Structures are given as C-alpha cells and as structure tokens.
Amino acid sequence: MRRAVISVVIIAVLLACAAGVEYAQGRIPREDPLGLRLLYLPTAEYLEMLSLGNKGFLADYLYIWAIQYYAQFKANDRFLYLDKMFNLITDIDPLYRDPYRIGAVIMLMEAERDPQSRKKSVFKLLEKGMAAIPDDYALAEEAAWKARIFFKDDNLAAHYAAIATARPNAPHWTKRFYGHLKSGSWTNAQSIAYWEGVLAEAETDYQRMVSLNHLYDLKVKRDREILNPLLKQFADRFGRCPESWEQLTAAGVLQSAPLDPAGNEYGIDSENCEIVAQKEIRKD
C-alpha cells in the first residue's frame, strides 16, 4: 500500500514539474506578432498533397485557426497576411463558403485605416467566391450589402445585386433588393417595368404583397407626375385648386376620376394642390 502511494506521489510530482516548466516556457514571448510564420506556409497544391486526401478538413482547420487568430490578436499589423491566408484557404477548398464570407468581414475591420486597398481586397475575395460557386447567390448578395452599407457605393452594390439575381437559387428578396438599389439610376418607367417582373415572379403571398406595395408607390409616383400638373393647370385657369374630380371632368380636363393602382379614387389635397393616394392595398 505504501509503495503504491509513493509511486503515485512521484508521478504527481513529476507531472506537476512538467506542467510548471511548460507554463514557464509559455510565458517567454516568442509569438511572432506579425504572423510572419504565415509567410512560410506552402502553397495550396503542396498543402493539398500533404493532407493525404483530406483537403476539406485542412481548409476547415486553417479557417478555424485563422478566425481564432484574427479574433484574438492585438498587434496592429496583424492583417498583413490576411489576404494570403484566406486566399490559401479558399484555394484549398474553393467550394467552402464561410472563408469568403468571414474573410471579407475580417478585412472590413480594417476599412478605416486604408479604405481603398481594403475595398479592393474585400471584393476580390468575394468575387473569387462568386466565381468558384457559380450556382449560389449568397456571396454576391453579401458583396452587394457590403458595398452599400460600408462603402456607400450603390452602383457597386447594384452591380453585385444583378449578379446575385442571375443565380439560379436567388430568392425573391434579392430581386427586390436590386430593384431598390437601382431606384436612383432608373427612370420611373424602368422601375415600374422591373417591378412588374418582380411581382410576376412572386411565389408567396408575402412576396406578392410587398411587390404590390412597391409597385403601388411607383405607379402613384407616375400618376402624380401626370395628375399634379393637371391640378396646377386647373388652378392656373380657375384661380384655385379643384376640390373634386367632378370639377375637372366638368372642365373637360379629364374623362373620369383617375383611379390609383388599387382601383380607388385618388384624393385631392386642395391646399397643396396634389393628389393623395391611399396606402392600403386590397389583397387580390
């Protein structure tokens, strides 16, 4: 019994010493703050060979390593090899979507310091993903979002949104997003034409409702452009804004009371001399 106890104590002491030495070694600052060791990673083809048929897992491992590394490290120039790292991961497994996405996110964290080069990196990475996964809309949509939110570049955003809508699995939402992004550059007629198409492609009631809503707004805007001048004309002729459509039809300006896209009569705001549209849409 005594011998067993002594053996256990000896083992415990040795293990404790080993742990202590390990801890002491760990405290010696030897981490390369710039991630210079990343420079020495072989290229993707060699790493793939070394993985002995498990390149998917290798990509996973490097990806997890990268996000943990970049999440924790405080050094200023840690992003020096960010591009290289995520390029490597995506070279090894081009179909793995997360590295494109999260890589872009990490790169954006540097956006304030050097906006131009960061912008280039972000979209380069996302475009690489878009090319590698041609049947998927998600990365293109991410690119569109980032362009709009972070870089305030609606043109660029629209460019990516267009790519996204062209992908086979693009959800309806993406098409609507594109429509919104283009609203600044299209004419109203172009917008209306586009949104008719969006409505036609709606599959759920919700999608239909949202599309109809927006079409309504667009058509109202179009009608406004036609009808408001008419009201102004009347006001010029008769010295005051009309108060009902009968006045206009009586004056021969219109054949009948104009209806909004929902089939209701427009109202007239006599003070400002504008038409007023109802906002509610009947669910047809």
Add this chain to the structure above:
Amino acid sequence: MRAVYTIARNTFREAIRDRILYLFLGFAVLLIVSSKLFSMLTVGDETKIIKDLGLGAIQFFSMLISVMMSVMLVSREVENRTAFNILAKPVRRHSFILGKYFGLLAIIVANLLLMTAALLVIIFLYQGEIDLTIFTGAGMTFLEMAVLCAFAVLFAMVTKPILGSVLTLAVFVVGHMTQGIWLLTERLQDAVTRFIVAVVYYVLPNLERFNFKSELVHSLPIPAAAVWWAILYALIFTALALFLAWLKFREKDLL
C-alpha cells in the same frame, strides 16, 4: 473455397479477440464525437466540419487498422509458423493468401460500419436527418482499404513484419500524393524526371481516385462513371497485389 472461408473466419476471430482493435475503434469514435468541439470553434457551417473530420477520421483509422492488423494477422502467422498448421493440410497456398486477405477485409468492414454509424448519429444530432451520402464515402474508403490491404498482404509475404507495415504506410502516403506530383511535373521540361514520375504514377495505385469527400460534403453530384471506374481500379490493383503475393508465397520455404 471452404478453406478460404475457414481461414478468413479464423483471421477475423483472431482480430476481434485482440484488444488493440477496441483501442482504435475507441479513438475513432472519440474523434468523431469531438468533431463537436471543432464545430464550436467555427463561424458558419458546422456540419461541414463534422463531415470533413468524420470522413477523414474514418479513412485514417481504417488505414491504421490495415497497417497494424496486417502485421498481426499475416506477418505474424508466417513468422510464427502457425501457418504450418494450415499449409501442411490439404490446403493450397493461394487459399491461405485469399483467406488471410478476406479476414483482414472483414475486420475493415466491421470497423467501417461502426465508425460510419457513429458519424451518422452525430450528423443526425446536428442536422436532424440521416445523411445517406455518408455511406458513399464509407464505400469509397472501403475500396481504398481493399487495395491497401492487398498490398499489406503482399508485403507480409515478401518481408519482415515491421518493414511490411512501413511499406504499407508508404503506399498510403504515396498513393495520395502521386496525383499531385504528377500534375506538378506537367510543367517540367526534364523528360527523364517526367518519365520516372509517370512510371510511379501509373504503377502505384492513385488513391485519390477513391476520394469523393469534396463532392459529398458540398452535396455535389458524383458521376456514376467515376464510381464504376473506381471499383474497377480497385479490383485491378487488388488482383495485382494478391497475385504478386501468391507468386512469392507459393515458392517460399517455411522455415
């Protein structure tokens, strides 16, 4: 035929009764289960990591079992002369080789089934559905191991146990690297080197032909032709290795 079955069954029994196997199996299952740890560290698709790690672990441990068990089941038998019992009886030498091989293969299959089941359970816990494509991955690993075991048997007949297992491991490593090396040398000008690489590439089994992990994990379609060719490829190399093993064994003096 009965002799082959008898020897195979005895080989299988010997492996089952050896506790090393349980150690491997335990590690494999542990690895598959601990894929959860990896999935916790990632941002994004967790199932991909579980599948990658799971399929990789299944392949790795099957390989270990091939390498280690072949030493135990085949080399040891020839070295320790327990083969005397069999070969002094009315049993042909080719029956011995086939029996040993199929016994070894049966062990691989049993382990594959267990590990695949473990992986399926883990995936089920994550995705809520049974992912049948994993069986394709297991099937391909089986083909790969069928080839590897045949080489293990060949090396057991030709050389000492430890060297035999090292050579089998080498076949595994080179078999996976050969395709990459072949592609890389396409750009080389040196005709001699290219010739040597070409010889190695075609003579040794290209184990990447059994690797459909990328398609399985990313849910891409696997062309049926690729599967059929892979099966044929495995059959050819298995036959080749076992034939060479028989050629050596049929004239070997058992001292």
Add this chain to the structure above:
Amino acid sequence: MSEILLRLRDLRKTYDEGLFKPKKEVLRGVSLEVRRGEVFGFLGPNGAGKTTTIKAITELIFPDSGEITIGGLPHSDLEAKRKIGFMPESPYFYNHLSGAEFLRFCADLLGMETAREEARVSELLEQVGLAGRGDDKLRTYSKGMLQRINLAQALLNRPELLILDEPMSGLDPIGRRDVRDIILAQSEAGTTIFFSSHIIPDVETICDRVAILIDGVIKAVGEVREIVAQEVDLYEVTFTGVDPERLKTGTVARRLGSDQAWVRVVAGHRDALIGEVTAAGGKLLSLTPVRSTLEEFLMRHYEEVRR
C-alpha cells in the same frame, strides 16, 4: 511385400544463407521407402536434416530436386495430403483459440463434415488426455498439453500416414509414455507411422525399421537388430595404471574414474587393448562383453563423420 506408402527419391536441398555466407547444403540425396503398416523411425543428430526432410514431405519447403510420393501420388496432390497427419516439432498455435476451437478449425481445413466434427473433436480430446480442458484457451495450456493438442490435430482425419517430428519433446515421462502408447495403438489399427527423434531408447523400442540420417545423407536403413547386428560386439575393460586418453588402440568410449579407467572397444580391438595396457605397466581389473546398442552404433557413426 506390402505397398510403399511413402517414397523419397534423391532429395536435395541447399539453403541460401545470405549474400556473403556460403550456401548450406542440408539434404544431399536422401532416399528411403516406408511400407504400409510399419513404424519407421528417422534418427540423426541435430542439424542432420530430419526436420528439413519432413517439411519437404509436407510441402512446407520445396526441395531443389528429387521426388516424393505418397501412396503413389505426387506429394503436392491434395489427395496425397489428405492421407497425412502431421505433428510438427514445436507447437505453434493460435493463442486466441481454445483447444476444441483449434481442432474444429483444423477439421474444417481437412474438409470434414461439420456434423461429424463435434463428435470427433471430443473423441480426440479424450484420446490424448485433454477431456474437459477443451474449452480453455490455448494460451493457458502447459507445454505438455500443447504437445497433446498437437498430436490430436494430427490424428483428426484418421490418417493413413502419421508423420511426427520429435513427438516426445517437451513431455514428462508420463506424457512420453502416453504418446508412445498412442503411437503403438495407431500402429495396431493399421496406421503407418514415420517419426523422427533423437531419443534413441524410444526409437529402439517402438520402431520396426529405422533410417539414420547424418549430414543430409542416409547412412543406414533397416530393422534395428539388423543394423545393430551388423556391428561386432563390444567389450568393456577396466584397468588401472594407464591413462585411457593416451591409448593408441581405438576405443568407442572411455572414462577415467578416481581409482580406475574404463574403456569400451570393439571385439576386434580387444586383444590389442589388453596388450597395450599390459605393456604400459597397467593392471587389468575386468573384461566384460557387451551387446551393442543402437546408441553405440550411432555414436560410432557420428564420430566417423566428425573424423
């Protein structure tokens, strides 16, 4: 004249020891014939080639040249192999099996019907004295028990020709007696037995005929008493006063005790010895004729070879 069951004709085998070592010629033209029903002994010193010969018969090794037939069939024929029961020198067994499982395994290999296996296995375990230990794993067996199982698996298919390589090795006297009894019982039942041994008394008592293999060649073959009878008688002489090592007369054996010397000489040398001892001033104490034994015979042959 009964049928020849086992015939070896001019077997030769040379082993390659390695790149720089000389080749080792183990069998240099071994020929013999074993008749059906006899108990044939195969004697020789270690390294003579006994085990090599037996392995050649069971096709575990392949001779460089020569012919082996069993019951008229070439020994590589499966039918020929079915006639044999072979008990190798050291038991090499699967430790993971029990005794009964191992016997069933061997029975499967022999092509025995599964229905008959169980009964036969029990019968054999009984016969070799291991009844009740059949379900213990082989790794728990003592050396003697392993040797019994070894014998049992050789008897499984009731062979026509039983080949035993050193069957008594590793056994205590009781075990050896049991094995001897089994061999004799088998012989009674008509089995032809071919066994190698270096324990001469066993061979002397059991065998009908004996072949003596020395240095890869058969030196003598025949009935024990014939072989021995070919030799002349011996005399044992004791004397004092002369160092037996210094004698010029050839002796078969010699010993120097504390108070006397003892030598054995062939009859033809007797007078020469007496003359030499007397001339050297020694004193003869006794002179006894001795019947030669096989052991003596062998010793003589071994010495001749060494000389």
